[in-house]
Amino acid sequence: MKEIIIATKNAGKAEEFRSFFAKYDIEAISLLDLTEPVEDIEETGTTFEENAALKAEQIAEKLSTPVLADDSGLMVDALNGRPGIFSARYAGEPKDDQANLEKVLRELERSANRQARFVCVLAVAIPGEETFFKRGVCEGSLIMEPRGGNGFGYDPIFVPDGFTTTMAQLSSDEKNNISHRSDAIMKLEEWIKQI
DSSP: OEEEEEOOOOHHHHHHHHHHHHTTTEEEEETTTOSSOOOOOOOOOSSHHHHHHHHHHHHHHHHTSOEEEEEEEEEEGGGTTOBGGGGGGTTOSSOOHHHHHHHHHHHHTTOOOOEEEEEEEEEEEOTTSOOEEEEEEEEEEEOSSOOOSSSOTTGGGEEETTOSSOGGGSOHHHHHHHSHHHHHHHTTHHHHHHO
């Protein structure tokens, strides 16, 4: 079985990648699975692409192996695209999904515009080659009361277009079929088949 390193220490995200790559008979190994710890890469970029590349390239160089990194987040129209690249730390350090979600809901209290989208940018860094990117998007809207226990982050308040339930109310298979991460990974399919 082929392997790919996924540059994440987020258990929920790691599980989504494992599920996606399993159908291609590729084992997705997260940074949580490595015996030798990898230090966190500071996300100093100003775009999803820059942050994904920072993680993928630095870890690929350290491990001398192909690395896939993602940077993803929630972009809310009424908040001028915030939290965007700051989604994981929107309420400050340390990372706190519940605090982030509550901050977005507070900021939307007086807004009728609930349009939002999840964005995922994948960067694939292969030592000696140019890093390449794929971007995935899942359009939807936000509700004011969290619903559902499946998923993580902003999933409990995000209703994908065409659905009446939140991401957190969908089964893992349903979510994996429509998510921003799935959209980005499907765009990687040709490369995945080659490895």
